[in-house]
Amino acid sequence: MKKVIMGNHALSYGAMLGRAQVISAYPITPQTQVVELLSEMCADKTLDAKFIKVESEHSAMAACLGASLAGARTFTATSSQGLTLMHELLHWASGGRLPVVMGNINRAMAPGWSIWSDQNDSLSQRDTGWIQFYCCSNQEVLDTVIQAFKVSEKLLIPSMVVLDAFSLSHTYEVVDVPEQEKVDAYLPPFKPQIKITPDEPHAFGGLTSPEHYFELRYKLQKDMEKAPALIEETGKEYEKMFGRYLGLVDEYCCDDADIILITSGTVGSTARVAAEELRQEGIRAGNLRIKAFRPFPFETVRNIVKGAEKIAVVDRNISYGHHGMFYEEVKSALYGHNDSLPVFGFIAGLGGRDITPSTFKEITNYALKKKKPEEEIIWIGVKR
Amino acid sequence: MKKEKKMKLSLPEEELMNSGHLACQGCGATLAMRYVLKALGQKVALCIPACCWSVIDGPFPYSSLDVPIFHCAFETAAVSASGVKAGLEMVGDTETTVVAWAGDGGTFDIGIQALSGVAERNDDIIYVCYDNEAYMNTGIQRSSATPYGAWTTTTPVKHFKDRPKKDMEAIMAAHRIPYIATASIGYPEDLFRKTKKAKEIKGTRFLHIYAPCPTGWKSRPEDTIKLARMVVQNATFPLYEIEWGEKYTLNIKLKEKKPIADYLKIQGRFRHLTEKEIASMQEEVDKKWQRLLSLVNSK
Amino acid sequence: MKKNKQAQKIVFKSEKDVPLMPMSIGTMLHNKTGVWRNIKPVIDLDNCIQCGICWKFCPDVSIFVEDEWPVVDYVYCKGCGICAEECPTKCIAMVEEEK
Ligand SMILES: Cc1ncc(C[n+]2csc(CCOP(=O)(O)OP(=O)(O)O)c2C)c(N)n1
Ligand code: SF4
Ligand code: SF4
Ligand code: SF4
Ligand SMILES: [Mg+2]
Numbered sequence: 001m002k003k004v005i006m007g008n009h010a011l012s013y014g015a016m017l018g019r020a021q022v023i024s025a026y027p028i029t030p031q032t033q034v035v036e037l038l039s040e041m042c043a044d045k046t047l048d049a050k051f052i053k054v055e056s057e058h059s060a061m062a063a064c065l066g067a068s069l070a071g072a073r074t075f076t077a078t079s080s081q082g083l084t085l086m087h088e089l090l091h092w093a094s095g096g097r098l099p100v101v102m103g104n105i106n107r108a109m110a111p112g113w114s115i116w117s118d119q120n121d122s123l124s125q126r127d128t129g130w131i132q133f134y135c136c137s138n139q140e141v142l143d144t145v146i147q148a149f150k151v152s153e154k155l156l157i158p159s160m161v162v163l164d165a166f167s168l169s170h171t172y173e174v175v176d177v178p179e180q181e182k183v184d185a186y187l188p189p190f191k192p193q194i195k196i197t198p199d200e201p202h203a204f205g206g207l208t209s210p211e212h213y214f215e216l217r218y219k220l221q222k223d224m225e226k227a228p229a230l231i232e233e234t235g236k237e238y239e240k241m242f243g244r245y246l247g248l249v250d251e252y253c254c255d256d257a258d259i260i261l262i263t264s265g266t267v268g269s270t271a272r273v274a275a276e277e278l279r280q281e282g283i284r285a286g287n288l289r290i291k292a293f294r295p296f297p298f299e300t301v302r303n304i305v306k307g308a309e310k311i312a313v314v315d316r317n318i319s320y321g322h323h324g325m326f327y328e329e330v331k332s333a334l335y336g337h338n339d340s341l342p343v344f345g346f347i348a349g350l351g352g353r354d355i356t357p358s359t360f361k362e363i364t365n366y367a368l369k370k371k372k373p374e375e376e377i378i379w380i381g382v383k384r
Numbered sequence: 385m386k387k388e389k390k391m392k393l394s395l396p397e398e399e400l401m402n403s404g405h406l407a408c409q410g411c412g413a414t415l416a417m418r419y420v421l422k423a424l425g426q427k428v429a430l431c432i433p434a435c436c437w438s439v440i441d442g443p444f445p446y447s448s449l450d451v452p453i454f455h456c457a458f459e460t461a462a463v464s465a466s467g468v469k470a471g472l473e474m475v476g477d478t479e480t481t482v483v484a485w486a487g488d489g490g491t492f493d494i495g496i497q498a499l500s501g502v503a504e505r506n507d508d509i510i511y512v513c514y515d516n517e518a519y520m521n522t523g524i525q526r527s528s529a530t531p532y533g534a535w536t537t538t539t540p541v542k543h544f545k546d547r548p549k550k551d552m553e554a555i556m557a558a559h560r561i562p563y564i565a566t567a568s569i570g571y572p573e574d575l576f577r578k579t580k581k582a583k584e585i586k587g588t589r590f591l592h593i594y595a596p597c598p599t600g601w602k603s604r605p606e607d608t609i610k611l612a613r614m615v616v617q618n619a620t621f622p623l624y625e626i627e628w629g630e631k632y633t634l635n636i637k638l639k640e641k642k643p644i645a646d647y648l649k650i651q652g653r654f655r656h657l658t659e660k661e662i663a664s665m666q667e668e669v670d671k672k673w674q675r676l677l678s679l680v681n682s683k
Numbered sequence: 684m685k686k687n688k689q690a691q692k693i694v695f696k697s698e699k700d701v702p703l704m705p706m707s708i709g710t711m712l713h714n715k716t717g718v719w720r721n722i723k724p725v726i727d728l729d730n731c732i733q734c735g736i737c738w739k740f741c742p743d744v745s746i747f748v749e750d751e752w753p754v755v756d757y758v759y760c761k762g763c764g765i766c767a768e769e770c771p772t773k774c775i776a777m778v779e780e781e782k
Binding site for chain 2: 050054055058059063064067068069070071074088089092195197198200201203204207208212
């Protein structure tokens with residue numbers, strides 16, 4: 001059924017169609033509509049789930065972990081300050097192999113208080129052992145939540161479905177809301193082999209000496225490495241059933257591109273508009289939108305950029321004292337494989353500053369003019 | 385040997401806690417677990433945050449208990465239990481009693497926010513705080529459950545704890561939950577009865593168990609039970625129940641309230657106190673006791 | 684009870700044997716805490732009134748009931764002395780451990 005819904009509601013519908021059994025969340029702008037709709041769905045039994053209305057995001061994640069360990073499918077959603085408040089528990093989720101699925105609305109970190117989009121909240125959680133998907137449309141948000149349950153539960157690794165504040169969270173788009181029976185056929189119920197139950201008592205997460213800790217983390221990484229293939233496989237399966245492919249990346253005119261603009265999130269659509277216009281001006285530009293940030297799709301990225309002459313990575317985030325975080329990743333993907341390809345790192349749009357097609361033109365012109373990057377960070381749009 | 389006679393056991397013989405655990409000699413926290421499990425039986429799931437009990441139980445891949453445990457983050461015991469309870473119900477298990485099992489630090493301090501949330505919602509869990517009056521796992525630092533006058537590694541004798549123990553029962557009572565009880569490992573039958581009673585109630589139930597710690601209190605291991613009795617008899621830690629935040633019941637009536645000095649004397653953590661300081665502590669205990677009596681009698 | 688429980692040490696030869704998450708698959712009974720002891724309780728059954736108090740207060744579950752009499756399990760008894768202290772007839776003596 002086609003519906004015009006906001007990005008936040010796309011998250012709620014994803015959780016509903018995924019038949020989340022325990023939901024626990026705490027409101028924060030710009031995520032509030034996610035929990036409001038889910039509360040209604042639980043109240044009117046559209047969704048047969050327990051909604052634990054906690055006193056903080058920290059408790060929201062803790063409740064999800066407990067419920068997940070008991071064998072229930074769990075969902076939460078948050079943003080920015082809320083996500084970073086959860087930080088300790090994000091490690092608990094992945095280390096405990098609890099496949100919680102969480103929506104995160106990208107919002108800049110305080111101070112000063114900002115409710116506008118940038119990616120420092122979710123990207124500063126990158127080493128917590130969560131799978132991270134960055135979405136570009138409300139449709140993709142809904143579809144990805146359903147896929148995320150499947151991927152997470154197969155690997156026993158939690159997933160974060162990320163969308164931009166306002167440009168997705170509060171933007172209404174036409175979304176095809178799939179039928180419940182079809183989603184049920186795609187996503188079987190969560191039936192973990194091991195869970196907390198008095199029938200088979202185990203103590204989970206106890207003191208772990210150096211004799212064993214290393215192997216546990218080795219296994220987590222090994223399973224994380226299985227995620228790219230599983231994401232592609234479940235994405236193809238999704239395409240077969242629902243007509244929409246869900247992959248690791250999304251490319252636009254990269255085959256013959258001289259310059260590839262690498263982006264994530266909604267900025268991808270803007271980059272596409274810019275690439276189209278640039279092509280009309282005779283510049284062969286393409287856009288590679290990275291959807292799965294963790295695990296990072298090294299091979300896919302390497303293959304796509306093979307023929308390009310230049311790469312421009314645009315980050316709406318910063319690792320202070322280093323670079324934009326997608327820039328770091330792209331460079332590390334190419335290192336030792338394609339060392340002569342110049343990769344330019346741009347930082348734009350922090351704290352919700354607009355990124356427009358002309359931003360991308362400025363970026364393209366800069367990259368085309370220079371032989372190789374002369375600055376560690378090329379700032380776009382800072383009033384200097 | 386002498387005539388045939390039955391051994392008198394005032395508690396069920398079945399044990400859900402095994403030997404081989406890692407507690408110090410004479411550990412009161414360990415007895416608290418032993419008694420509570422005897423009362424609850426095998427159909428329970430525990431959520432244990434960072435505390436001595438996360439060590440006592442034994443390291444991966446072992447456990448000393450015959451019941452399942454979720455070793456959870458320090459500040460999350462209460463809400464982890466809510467999560468487990470909700471999860472179990474959604475997968476069809478409505479019978480298992482879910483218990484948050486935390487130390488005083490995990491309850492009075494870092495876990496109080498999550499606990500308050502759970503209590504305000506009246507989530508269906510039993511919360512047990514075993515109280516050894518300091519952060520023992522990390523090496524005897526003060527908590528807000530550390531009593532006035534006590535030495536800890538962060539309240540050295542020259543600057544001993546100069547604030548009273550937080551009144552956790554009053555805080556919990558303010559949440560209007562169905563059941564609150566104090567208990568002491570010196571009175572196992574009373575603790576057993578209260579745990580059984582808690583098990584039959586729905587909603588948030590709070591048990592606060594006094595559990596001496598020879599290592600942290602610098603007391604002799606063999607004095608553990610004695611201390612757990614004296615603390616009740618001198619009214620420092622009276623045994624009582626509160627229903628719905630209003631109805632107070634005193635469980636052990638004191639014919640003759642003992643002075644606190646004898647109790648303080650056998651604990652190294654109070655050794656530095658002068659007569660004058662002890663006298664003023666006695667006054668505080670008396671005042672608190674009167675306040676409790678008036679609450680008990682007000683209904 | 685504990686006699687029929689598993690008391691083995693668990694060894695993982697390779698990461699393949701290690702579970703995905705840290706979880707217990709055995710008891711602590713392999714940990715024979717009796718070696719912690721410096722003094723040991725010795726019960727004089729002649730003066731024992733079978734009150735069960737020593738059994739009740741042992742933090743290490745190291746006094747069990749056999750044929751209606753208390754018996755110390757020296758494999759695990761840590762020698763805390765609680766049983767001796769609490770015995771109403773003082774029929775438990777804490778004696779120096781011969782090492
Ligand atoms: C977030 C966090 N902060 C600090 C710690 C370190 N820590 C572990 S246990 C503990 C003290 C526990 O005290 P209490 O709850 O009284 O239990 P006890 O050890 O006394 O049994 C502390 C401070 C931790 N594990 N997690
Ligand atoms: S430090 Fe205290 S509470 Fe902790 S195990 Fe030792 S005696 Fe028990
Ligand atoms: S000395 Fe302590 S551990 Fe040993 S049997 Fe007596 S009470 Fe138990
Ligand atoms: S406490 Fe003393 S009298 Fe009572 S059963 Fe034990 S040994 Fe016998
Ligand atoms: Mg403590």
